[in-house]
Amino acid sequence: MPPYQVNVDQLRSLRDELTHRIEAIESDVQHKKEPVEKDFAEQVTQRENDEVLHAIDSEAHQTVMLIDAALARIEEGNYGVCTACGIEIPEKRLSAVPYATTCVNCAE
Ligand SMILES: [Zn+2]
Numbered sequence: 001m002p003p004y005q006v007n008v009d010q011l012r013s014l015r016d017e018l019t020h021r022i023e024a025i026e027s028d029v030q031h032k033k034e035p036v037e038k039d040f041a042e043q044v045t046q047r048e049n050d051e052v053l054h055a056i057d058s059e060a061h062q063t064v065m066l067i068d069a070a071l072a073r074i075e076e077g078n079y080g081v082c083t084a085c086g087i088e089i090p091e092k093r094l095s096a097v098p099y100a101t102t103c104v105n106c107a108e
Contacts, residue, residue, distance in 0.1 A: 008074055011071055025056060026057065028053065029053055067099045
């Protein structure tokens with residue numbers, strides 16, 4: 001088994017999950033753009049709801065980008081090394097955050 005195969009699997013399934021979530025959110029937001037008669041309170045709730053959805057959506061997009069970067073680093077052979085201080089990121093951290101680019105110390 002190539003090194004970091006476990007992380008690759010983890011990254012890929014996480015990526016799938018996020019992609020599905022993004023699709024669900026975006027089709028939901030799309031759906032809400034249909035003209036509907038709503039009272040003011042409902043409009044406010046709707047707007048707050050949309051903001052939350054947008055926040056989740058952009059966070060998911062960002063994580064997908066981090067995942068792609070991590071997969072690229074695995075291919076290049078420099079995955080698992082802290083980009084700030086150059087030490088090897090402990091396996092425990094990588095299994096918790098497989099797309100981490102820094103060790104815990106540098107992340108803080
Ligand atoms: Zn570091």
